[in-house]
Amino acid sequence: MDDSVVIREIQAPEFDLVWPIFREVVAAGDTYSYAPDISFDQAQQLWTGGGTRCFVATSAGYSVGCYMLRANQPGLGNHIANAGYMVAASARDRGIARQLCEHSMAQARSAGFSAMQFNFVVSTNEVAVGLWRKLGFDIVGRIPSAFRHARLGPVDVLVMYRRL
Numbered sequence: 001m002d003d004s005v006v007i008r009e010i011q012a013p014e015f016d017l018v019w020p021i022f023r024e025v026v027a028a029g030d031t032y033s034y035a036p037d038i039s040f041d042q043a044q045q046l047w048t049g050g051g052t053r054c055f056v057a058t059s060a061g062y063s064v065g066c067y068m069l070r071a072n073q074p075g076l077g078n079h080i081a082n083a084g085y086m087v088a089a090s091a092r093d094r095g096i097a098r099q100l101c102e103h104s105m106a107q108a109r110s111a112g113f114s115a116m117q118f119n120f121v122v123s124t125n126e127v128a129v130g131l132w133r134k135l136g137f138d139i140v141g142r143i144p145s146a147f148r149h150a151r152l153g154p155v156d157v158l159v160m161y162r163r164l
């Protein structure tokens with residue numbers, strides 16, 4: 001079976017391709033600050049509305065991951081990109097997040113961004129922190145107890161940054 005991964009941009013009407021992954025990740029309450037019971041409409045607006053671009057990764061016809069890409073700030077801060085990534089639990093540890101991040105950096109470069117910043121990397125998310133470091137991101141800030149982890153309670157959040 002061909003398990004190569006194809007990554008492509010989607011628009012709002014195709015958000016249903018991403019929603020099962022989004023819902024699964026957010027419901028766990030351990031990596032994103034979105035409300036664990038967020039609705040489809042809210043998630044769709046956050047990831048496909050207001051200048052946010054959404055991408056889906058598919059393998060053998062199934063959605064296996066997704067990411068969003070946007071300017072980190074409006075106006076005079078809009079030269080720095082922001083992104084967020086999710087991989088289906090059943091598709092993890094196959095290098096999909098690495099491919100998503102590399103794809104997002106290429107997209108950000110071609111859109112003219114000069115750097116990328118992650119504002120909210122949960123410090124206990126060791127796989128993510130390790131991967132982002134391997135992909136060139138530095139930890140530039142630590143916010144004490146900024147995330148209420150579903151199992152661990154209040155934990156620190158990291159700000160990570162790299163030039164593009």
Ligand SMILES: CC(C)(COP(=O)(O)OP(=O)(O)OC[C@H]1O[C@@H](n2cnc3c(N)ncnc32)[C@H](O)[C@@H]1OP(=O)(O)O)[C@@H](O)C(=O)NCCC(=O)NCCS
Pocket residue numbers: 025031085086087088091092093094095096097098099118120121122125127128130131134
């Ligand atoms: C974090 C997440 C995106 C990683 O996705 P993934 O597709 O499994 O990641 P990859 O397969 O690309 O692997 C990442 C790296 O961590 C390593 N890794 C993967 N799973 C691991 C585990 N359970 N323990 C230790 N290391 C692990 C891999 O070996 C890989 O390293 P390498 O590139 O040097 O080989 C995924 O777990 C996820 O969606 N989590 C929930 C949402 C989330 O945390 N998003 C990021 C928010 S900042």
